[in-house]
Amino acid sequence: MRGLFDVAGKNVLVTGGSRGIGLMIARGFVEAGATVIISSRKADVCKEAETELSRFGTCIAHAADLATDEGIDSLADGTAQIAPSLDVLVNNAGATWGAPIGEFPGGGFDKVMGVNVKAVFLLTQKLLPQLRVAASAEDPARVINIGSIDGLRVSSADNFSYAASKAAVHMLTRQTAAALAAEHITVNAIAPGLFPTKMMAHALDDDAARRRMTDKVPLHRTGTPEDIAGTALFLSSRAGAYLTGAVIPVDGGVSVAK
Numbered sequence: 001m002r003g004l005f006d007v008a009g010k011n012v013l014v015t016g017g018s019r020g021i022g023l024m025i026a027r028g029f030v031e032a033g034a035t036v037i038i039s040s041r042k043a044d045v046c047k048e049a050e051t052e053l054s055r056f057g058t059c060i061a062h063a064a065d066l067a068t069d070e071g072i073d074s075l076a077d078g079t080a081q082i083a084p085s086l087d088v089l090v091n092n093a094g095a096t097w098g099a100p101i102g103e104f105p106g107g108g109f110d111k112v113m114g115v116n117v118k119a120v121f122l123l124t125q126k127l128l129p130q131l132r133v134a135a136s137a138e139d140p141a142r143v144i145n146i147g148s149i150d151g152l153r154v155s156s157a158d159n160f161s162y163a164a165s166k167a168a169v170h171m172l173t174r175q176t177a178a179a180l181a182a183e184h185i186t187v188n189a190i191a192p193g194l195f196p197t198k199m200m201a202h203a204l205d206d207d208a209a210r211r212r213m214t215d216k217v218p219l220h221r222t223g224t225p226e227d228i229a230g231t232a233l234f235l236s237s238r239a240g241a242y243l244t245g246a247v248i249p250v251d252g253g254v255s256v257a258k
């Protein structure tokens with residue numbers, strides 16, 4: 001059982017790796033000895049994250065806007081050059097939109113579905129040649145999609161397109177898992193609960209709001225870098241090699257709260 005959770009030497013791409021949950025996951029992989037490519041739109045923020053993570057190991061930034069076909073192509077091409085054999089693709093970059101039902105704009109669907117769903121599919125598709133090089137029966141290549149508990153149960157927020165997009169990510173995970181299993185590429189989703197990131201800043205910005213939110217979490221706390229990176233590392237190691245098509249809530253019990 002020694003080395004069961006080892007990911008050292010693996011090549012990993014984490015989209016949205018410049019901050020928040022993506023940065024937590026990227027740091028986990030870097031500290032565990034993987035070579036990690038991180039990506040987001042803002043080149044300067046990406047570069048800062050690369051500098052920060054390079055203190056612990058190997059990290060390379062490649063800025064790209066996944067809302068555009070050119071951005072997806074650029075990230076796929078850049079990744080192929082750095083990692084002709086790609087062991088792990090973490091589709092984490094995501095966007096949200098909030099507005100009351102009567103005012104929710106069509107653009108709030110186009111933006112969120114584009115980044116959260118379409119880009120996940122297209123980037124996976126474009127990186128299949130590199131994932132195939134890494135894939136074997138003993139050690140499959142891994143795709144990890146970041147979904148959300150908002151795709152598993154009804155949220156208290158007015159985030160109509162976001163919730164729909166995350167339910168779509170979960171189903172896309174299952175369908176791509178079925179399509180790629182024969183090629184030894186596994187596809188799983190992590191459905192995070194409440195993590196204190198920029199995306200959640202509006203809901204956690206003061207002590208009272210944070211208490212209200214964490215009171216709804218059965219384990220009475222928000223998620224930490226260890227919680228989310230630990231699940232991603234598990235899925236990417238020998239320990240997670242037999243899972244595919246799973247949607248794993250990492251939510252302190254919110255998805256089963258009474």
Ligand code: NAP
Nearest residue numbers: 016020021040041042065066067093094148195197198199
């Ligand atoms: P965040 O702090 O807002 O980070 C989002 C990341 O995605 C950033 O690196 C951002 O960088 C990047 N990004 C956004 N739009 C992009 C685009 N068009 N192209 C490329 N990169 C883009 O959010 P987070 O909370 O860490 O969320 C990460 C993932 O976890 C998302 O999929 C989110 O839905 C999911 N999630 C989060 C929570 C939570 O409690 N935080 C709960 C459930 C699920 P740039 O702005 O530089 O592009």
